[in-house]
Amino acid sequence: MTGDDAPGGEGPGPDHVPWPADVAARYRAAGYWRGQTFGALLTSLAHAHAGRLAVAGERAGTVTRWTYAELDERAHRIAAGLAGLGIGPGDHVVLQLPNIPEFMPVVFGLWRAGARPVFALPAHRRTELRHFAAQTGAVAILTVESHEGHEHAATARAVARDVASLRHVLAVGSAEFDDLAATAPRELPDPDPAGVAFLQLSGGSTGVPKLIPRTHDDYLFSVRESARICALRPDSVYMAALPVAHNFPLSSPGVLGALHTGAAVVLAPRPDAGTAFRLIEAERVTITGVVPPLAAAWVQAASGTGRDLSSLEVLLVGGAKCGRELAGRIAPALGCRLQQVFGMAEGLVCYTRLDDPDELVLGTQGRPISPDDELRIVDPGDPDASSADVVGPGEVGALLTRGPYTIRGYHRAAAHNAAAFTPDGFYRTGDLVRRRPSGHLEVVGRAKEQINRGGEKVAAEEVEDHLMAHPAVLDAAVVAVPDEYLGERTCAYVVPAAGAAPTAPELRRFVRERGVATFKVPDLVRVVDAFPATGVGKTSKRDLRAALAALREDG
Numbered sequence: 001m002t003g004d005d006a007p008g009g010e011g012p013g014p015d016h017v018p019w020p021a022d023v024a025a026r027y028r029a030a031g032y033w034r035g036q037t038f039g040a041l042l043t044s045l046a047h048a049h050a051g052r053l054a055v056a057g058e059r060a061g062t063v064t065r066w067t068y069a070e071l072d073e074r075a076h077r078i079a080a081g082l083a084g085l086g087i088g089p090g091d092h093v094v095l096q097l098p099n100i101p102e103f104m105p106v107v108f109g110l111w112r113a114g115a116r117p118v119f120a121l122p123a124h125r126r127t128e129l130r131h132f133a134a135q136t137g138a139v140a141i142l143t144v145e146s147h148e149g150h151e152h153a154a155t156a157r158a159v160a161r162d163v164a165s166l167r168h169v170l171a172v173g174s175a176e177f178d179d180l181a182a183t184a185p186r187e188l189p190d191p192d193p194a195g196v197a198f199l200q201l202s203g204g205s206t207g208v209p210k211l212i213p214r215t216h217d218d219y220l221f222s223v224r225e226s227a228r229i230c231a232l233r234p235d236s237v238y239m240a241a242l243p244v245a246h247n248f249p250l251s252s253p254g255v256l257g258a259l260h261t262g263a264a265v266v267l268a269p270r271p272d273a274g275t276a277f278r279l280i281e282a283e284r285v286t287i288t289g290v291v292p293p294l295a296a297a298w299v300q301a302a303s304g305t306g307r308d309l310s311s312l313e314v315l316l317v318g319g320a321k322c323g324r325e326l327a328g329r330i331a332p333a334l335g336c337r338l339q340q341v342f343g344m345a346e347g348l349v350c351y352t353r354l355d356d357p358d359e360l361v362l363g364t365q366g367r368p369i370s371p372d373d374e375l376r377i378v379d380p381g382d383p384d385a386s387s388a389d390v391v392g393p394g395e396v397g398a399l400l401t402r403g404p405y406t407i408r409g410y411h412r413a414a415a416h417n418a419a420a421f422t423p424d425g426f427y428r429t430g431d432l433v434r435r436r437p438s439g440h441l442e443v444v445g446r447a448k449e450q451i452n453r454g455g456e457k458v459a460a461e462e463v464e465d466h467l468m469a470h471p472a473v474l475d476a477a478v479v480a481v482p483d484e485y486l487g488e489r490t491c492a493y494v495v496p497a498a499g500a501a502p503t504a505p506e507l508r509r510f511v512r513e514r515g516v517a518t519f520k521v522p523d524l525v526r527v528v529d530a531f532p533a534t535g536v537g538k539t540s541k542r543d544l545r546a547a548l549a550a551l552r553e554d555g
Contacts, residue, residue, distance in 0.1 A: 091116065200247055246319075288312070
C-alpha cells in the first residue's frame with residue numbers, strides 16, 4: 001500500500017524529508033553528525049568494553065545478563081539470520097517487544113542488516129500494527145509470543161493476513177526465532193549514516209500516530225549529548241522502567257546513552273514501584289526515567305518500602321510536564337536528584353542541568369542540548385509564525401523549533417507536514433512555553449489543552465499543579481467539558497493518596513484559597529481510583545473526556 005491508500009493515509013509524500021544540503025554540511029562541520037551508524041557504534045563499544053555488563057533483564061522468569069562482547073555477537077547473529085530471510089537494506093520491520101533482554105540484540109541486529117525498525121509499543125493492538133505495517137510497506141513483524149496476558153504473535157499473524165507486504169512474523173521465544181538467532185555471524189554492508197535508521201511514533205492525542213523518520217547521524221548526536229548532560233559514566237547503571245521503544249527511555253539518555261558510555265542497562269519488566277525498587281536495590285541502579293504519574297506513585301510508595309534505594313542518584317521525569325508540587329516531593333522521598341526532561345520524538349530535547357539551582361530544576365523543564373537548537377516562541381494564533389511574530393521576553397507562546405536532530409517532515413504525510421512545519425523548516429510542537437532569561441523553558445501547557453471558559457483561557461497544567469499541592473491528592477488531570485453558555489467548563493479528575501479521599505467541595509475550596517482567578521477553580525471534580533493511560537504511561541486525557549461524554553449521554 002502507498003500513503004494514498006494506507007489507513008490514515010494523507011496522499012503521497014516522501015519517506016524522509018532531508019535537511020537542506022547547506023544546513024546538513026554545517027551540522028557535519030560542527031561535529032554534530034559524525035558518519036557513524038548504530039551497528040558501527042556497537043562494534044566499537046564491544047572492543048572498548050568487551051567484558052563489562054551491557055544488558056540485564058528478565059523474560060519468562062529467567063534473568064539474562066550479557067556483556068558488551070556477548071551483545072555484539074548476538075546482534076551479528078540476528079543480523080545474519082535476518083539477511084538469510086531476505087530482510088535487508090531499506091526494509092521496514094515493525095518491532096513490538098516489551099522490556100526483555102532480547103530487545104537490545106534484536107534492534108542492533110536490524111540496524112546491522114540495514115533494516116529499519118518501526119517502533120511499536122507493547123500496548124498497541126491490531127489496528128495500530130496494521131497502520132504501521134501498511135504505511136511503511138513493512139516486510140515483517142518482530143514481536144514476542146505473549147506478554148501480560150496478550151497473545152502478540154497471534155495478533156501479528158492476523159495483521160499479516162491483512163497487509164500484503166508482510167512476509168514474516170517472528171516471535172521471540174519461538175523455535176523459529178531461536179534458529180534465526182543461532183545463525184553464523186557474517187559481515188554485512190554498513191548502511192548510510194545519513195539515511196533513515198528507524199521510525200518512531202508521534203505522541204499525538206488524536207488518530208493513529210504519525211511516523212517519525214530518524215537517521216543514524218541525527219539520533220546519535222542526541223544520544224551523545226544526552227549522555228554527557230546526564231553525566232553518565234562507565235560505572236553508571238541505567239534502568240529502563242518505561243517501554244524501551246519509546247523515545248524517552250531509548251535515548252534521553254536512555255539505554256542507548258548508557259551503552260554509548262559503557263554503562264550497564266537494566267530492563268524493568270514492569271514500571272510499578274515494587275518491581276522498580278527491587279531492581280534498584282539488586283542492580284544498584286544509579287539513574288532512571290519516569291513520567292509524572294509514575295513519579296507520583298513512586299514518591300508515595302517510597303515511605304513504606306524496605307528496599308535500599310541509596311544507589312539512585314538521578315531520577316529523570318519527562319514525557320509530560322512535571323508540576324512544581326510533585327517536583328518538590330521527589331528528592332526528599334527518593335533521596336536522589338531530580339532532572340527534568342522536555343522533549344519529543346520529532347527531535348528537540350531539553351534538560352535541567354545537574355548543577356542548576358533548585359528554582360530552575362523545580363520550576364522549568366530545562367534548556368536545549370545544542371547551541372544550534374533554534375527556538376521560535378510565537379503568538380499561538382499566528383498562522384504563519386514568522387520571526388516577526390515572536391512574543392516578548394517572558395511571555396507565553398507556541399513553541400517552534402528546528403535543529404540538527406529535529407526532523408523536517410513525517411514519513412509519507414505530505415498534507416500533515418504542510419501544517420506541522422513552517423515553510424522555513426520549523427516544527428510546530430504544539431507546546432505553550434515561557435522562556436526564562438537563562439534559556440530554560442517553562443512548559444505552560446499544550447495549545448489544544450488550553451481550555452476556553454467563556455473567553456477566559458485556563459491552562460490545564462496550572463490547575464493540576466494547584467490540586468497536586470493538596471496533601472490528599474496523588475495525581476490530577478483537568479479536561480474541558482462542553483458547556484451551552486460558557487463554551488467549555490473545567491473538570492478535574494483526582495486520584496487520592498492513601499487514606500481518606502478529599503471531597504469535591506474541599507478541593508475546589510483549596511484551589512480557591514491558593515489565590516487563583518475564580519475562573520480557574522474547577523467547575524467539576526471527580527475522584528477516581530486511577531487514570532486511563534497511554535501505552536507509555538502518560539495520562540490519557542482523550543479517554544477522560546470520552547468518559548465525561550458518556551456520563552452526559554447516560555444522564
